Amino acid sequence: EAGVVQSPRYKIIEKKQPVAFWCNPISGHNTLYWYRQNLGQGPELLIRYENEEAVDDSQLPKDRFSAERLKGVDSTLKIQPAELGDSAVYLCASSPGTGYGYTFGSGTRLTVV
Amino acid sequence: GENVEQHPSTLSVQEGDSAVIKCTYSDSASNYFPWYKQELGKGPQLIIDIRSNVGEKKDQRIAVTLNKTAKHFSLHITETQPEDSAVYFCAAVDSGGSNYKLTFGKGTLLTVNP
Numbered sequence: 687e688a689g690v691v692q693s694p695r696y697k698i699i700e701k702k703q704p705v706a707f708w709c710n711p712i713s714g715h716n717t718l719y720w721y722r723q724n725l726g727q728g729p730e731l732l733i734r735y736e737n738e739e740a741v742d743d744s745q746l747p748k749d750r751f752s753a754e755r756l757k758g759v760d761s762t763l764k765i766q767p768a769e770l771g772d773s774a775v776y777l778c779a780s781s782p783g784t785g786y787g788y789t790f791g792s793g794t795r796l797t798v799v
Numbered sequence: 800g801e802n803v804e805q806h807p808s809t810l811s812v813q814e815g816d817s818a819v820i821k822c823t824y825s826d827s828a829s830n831y832f833p834w835y836k837q838e839l840g841k842g843p844q845l846i847i848d849i850r851s852n853v854g855e856k857k858d859q860r861i862a863v864t865l866n867k868t869a870k871h872f873s874l875h876i877t878e879t880q881p882e883d884s885a886v887y888f889c890a891a892v893d894s895g896g897s898n899y900k901l902t903f904g905k906g907t908l909l910t911v912n913p
Binding site: 690692717719721726727728729730731734742777779781783785786787788789790791792793795 | 803805831833835840841842843844845848888890892893899900901903904905906
């Protein structure tokens with residue numbers, strides 16, 4: 687069984703440019719999460735989806751960040767425009783929807799220069 | 800909201816020794832406590848978890864203990880090996896409510912010296 691797949695693995699962009707990350711969760715997992723992990727820190731939740739509905743986006747900086755999960759499967763996280771402080775690893779995770787069994791992807795390491 | 804404190808931030812042991820990492824949490828509603836291992840360039844990988852109705856769980860060389868009264872839980876690794884070297888994160892979540900958010904500690908960098 688394939689795990690949570692994320693792409694790209696690495697991205698370097700100049701500030702003020704847009705960037706998008708893609709996530710394919712484990713088949714059958716209704717709940718999908720985007721986390722941000724700053725260097726030397728634990729991951730912090732940005733947004734949680736139940737199927738295609740964003741049910742917790744309280745930590746998402748909505749002025750520049752957006753996310754979508756079309757058809758309740760794949761998800762895209764976008765930043766526009768990117769700032770230097772957005773440099774981090776963006777992790778996608780999925781779970782069966784019960785609160786247990788989180789599985790993380792390998793993440794996208796974003797560097798904003 | 801939930802707050803998870805993790806100690807120590809770095810831990811260095813000799814191969815074959817035991818390693819212990821401790822976490823405390825603040826929200827008494829939290830009832831699920833997973834531990835993750837993160838190797839360089841990879842996402843966190845679940846290594847063991849414990850639910851609030853259990854005081855201890857063991858899986859080969861890894862064990863986790865939970866004290867709900869004191870709101871703390873610990874990871875124990877015995878007979879450490881160099882491949883155990885990684886960053887370990889504890890986390891807490893209230894999986895009984897509608898919020899499935901994992902709150903992580905800041906991580907412990909474990910180094911196992913051959």
